[in-house]
Amino acid sequence: MPINEAFIRSIANAKSFARGQDYYDSETVTDLEKRGDILTALVEGSQDEPYQVTINFKGTEFVSADCDCPYDMGGQCKHVVAVLLAYLHESGEIVEKPSIETVLADVSREKLLSLLTDILKEQPQLISWVEGQLVRPTPVVVAAAQPHQPRPPINPALFVKQVAAIFPSTRSARYSDYDEDDSMVDEIIEAMEAILQQIDVFFEPGHEHNLLTILEAVAQEYVKRWGRYDDYEGDLDMAFEPLTATLAEAILQTDLTLAERKNWQAKIKKWQSDASKYGADGAWELALVAAEQGWDYPPLLKVLEEGLITPLGAWENEEDQSNYANELAEIRLRILDNQGRTQEYLWLAEAESQIALYLIMLVRLGRAQEAIDYPYINTAKNALVLAQTLQEYNMPKEALLVAERGLSLPEPYPLAKWLTDVAAQEGSLALALLSAKLVFKKTFTLADYQRVKSLAGEQWAELKPELLKALAESTSYEKVKIYIAERMVDEAIQLVEKSPYLSADVWPQLIEIATSTQPDWVIKTCRKQAEAIMDAGKSNQYNMVAEWLKWAKKAYLQTHRQAEWSAYLEGLITKHNKKYTLRPLLEKLR
Numbered sequence: 001m002p003i004n005e006a007f008i009r010s011i012a013n014a015k016s017f018a019r020g021q022d023y024y025d026s027e028t029v030t031d032l033e034k035r036g037d038i039l040t041a042l043v044e045g046s047q048d049e050p051y052q053v054t055i056n057f058k059g060t061e062f063v064s065a066d067c068d069c070p071y072d073m074g075g076q077c078k079h080v081v082a083v084l085l086a087y088l089h090e091s092g093e094i095v096e097k098p099s100i101e102t103v104l105a106d107v108s109r110e111k112l113l114s115l116l117t118d119i120l121k122e123q124p125q126l127i128s129w130v131e132g133q134l135v136r137p138t139p140v141v142v143a144a145a146q147p148h149q150p151r152p153p154i155n156p157a158l159f160v161k162q163v164a165a166i167f168p169s170t171r172s173a174r175y176s177d178y179d180e181d182d183s184m185v186d187e188i189i190e191a192m193e194a195i196l197q198q199i200d201v202f203f204e205p206g207h208e209h210n211l212l213t214i215l216e217a218v219a220q221e222y223v224k225r226w227g228r229y230d231d232y233e234g235d236l237d238m239a240f241e242p243l244t245a246t247l248a249e250a251i252l253q254t255d256l257t258l259a260e261r262k263n264w265q266a267k268i269k270k271w272q273s274d275a276s277k278y279g280a281d282g283a284w285e286l287a288l289v290a291a292e293q294g295w296d297y298p299p300l301l302k303v304l305e306e307g308l309i310t311p312l313g314a315w316e317n318e319e320d321q322s323n324y325a326n327e328l329a330e331i332r333l334r335i336l337d338n339q340g341r342t343q344e345y346l347w348l349a350e351a352e353s354q355i356a357l358y359l360i361m362l363v364r365l366g367r368a369q370e371a372i373d374y375p376y377i378n379t380a381k382n383a384l385v386l387a388q389t390l391q392e393y394n395m396p397k398e399a400l401l402v403a404e405r406g407l408s409l410p411e412p413y414p415l416a417k418w419l420t421d422v423a424a425q426e427g428s429l430a431l432a433l434l435s436a437k438l439v440f441k442k443t444f445t446l447a448d449y450q451r452v453k454s455l456a457g458e459q460w461a462e463l464k465p466e467l468l469k470a471l472a473e474s475t476s477y478e479k480v481k482i483y484i485a486e487r488m489v490d491e492a493i494q495l496v497e498k499s500p501y502l503s504a505d506v507w508p509q510l511i512e513i514a515t516s517t518q519p520d521w522v523i524k525t526c527r528k529q530a531e532a533i534m535d536a537g538k539s540n541q542y543n544m545v546a547e548w549l550k551w552a553k554k555a556y557l558q559t560h561r562q563a564e565w566s567a568y569l570e571g572l573i574t575k576h577n578k579k580y581t582l583r584p585l586l587e588k589l590r
Contacts, residue, residue, distance in 0.1 A: 003060070003087060008088070011062075016076060017081050018478070019081070020077075020079070022078075026503075028044040029083055032083075032086060035100060053066070054067075055087070159218050164221060168184075199246065202214060208255070211250050219243060227278065237281070252294070252295070265292055285322060286322070286324040298316070303351045307343075307347040313325070326352070332348060355379075359385060363393055364393075381415070383406025387400075397426075403418075403423075413438065416435040416438040416439045441470050446482050452467060468486075480502065480506060481506060484509045508551075515551070522551060522552065526551045527549075527552055530549050533548075537579070542585055546586075549569070
């Protein structure tokens, strides 16, 4: 999707967007460079070194983003938001450079080898990653009628070395590299996921036993390394989730004998016992259940072979139901889908209440009306999934019908956010307006307020009081922006008096509209802001002093108080006479 402010909001939570807006407004984004489809930038943050942000595009459409900050709270971080806002509003500041492919196109093999060698000497932590890339299996084309032949065994040592490399080598290194335990866990999980992405290629048919050999060696090293941090006070189960999920899928995808499965159960129980010693009590449960059940667990067989749907799903009883039942169901469904076993897929999806996946499969199979008529679409999230799938399969009217019904279900905000633009594009303006109102009453942002206004047309006079009443009762970060846009000066001032911390772009707008009706407040506020900077001797902010005092001067002159302004200014010049950076700025205001 092309970049606009609505899209940026959609990929970040409200707090991250607001903080990212502040970062952008504060001009912390620097070194914007674009090489082909890759945009990079630096963002000044709370650390000594700026954060590095990388945005990947496909043409003008956003693909992915990466930031080296430790954020992991859902959606994109504030630094990515700030860079995307800079990309949107300051395209002229972006330095266009040749793509990596263009730069390297005419470089000789010998020069490339020399460059890579130098890089690895400077960045030795990349050596294990490069080695891992070199052992990626070459795809082998096998005739459809032929069984897949086992591939030659792979030495897992290179992957084990990569696992070892993601852990600090000593306790002192651990605490110098990470401010908090949680940050350490986040960093290690992210690095582990990168290793698992390399291992994913071994899921190809014929590589199953190589896959399990690699995962066994990686798991042993991972458990051993975590044993060094037995005083960790957080929940370590999450540190094992990517690895145990990958192992569970590998076990279920591989045609193991009962004896082989029991052997895996013994290994996993040993790892679980070791992990439990330092608080990761449920770390390996998902993989263990996969090894214990395989595909011949009796309740599961009844679902897959008979289509038996009961309140217990694919489980014997509630006590046996795993804490990871949803994850296990998703893994099994993915395998069934890859194998083309669509009827079994539908039975299992319905039995395990994977409603979104069930509905998507129905549409894929050409049974869209069954999906639309399904009686258990009881969440707005499921309605959104179905509506998006219907639209993808070129059924826009059906998509709008499902989405409209979903607006009355719990937590409709994501659905309403999607539906606003889609309904408007399809010419269903009443539905678009209804959705836009729901979105605004969730976010209370200026952009969503203006969206309602643009869709309301002649209804705006009637709707405006309703929206402003809801806004007044909210704690929205952007409330003052809406008051400024509506030139509601008294309301804006009242809000600022309670919480004076505004982003840099808001103050000029507020001062501008308040000067004509509340000049005394403007004078008092601007003097207070300027004097605080001058008295504190914050020389790096003296340019802002000049701005505040320009606004104060305008209010003085507008109320015919030239003499009062001159006396005040001369007093400042006298008081701060020895501040040689500040004094010329003040003298220019005479």
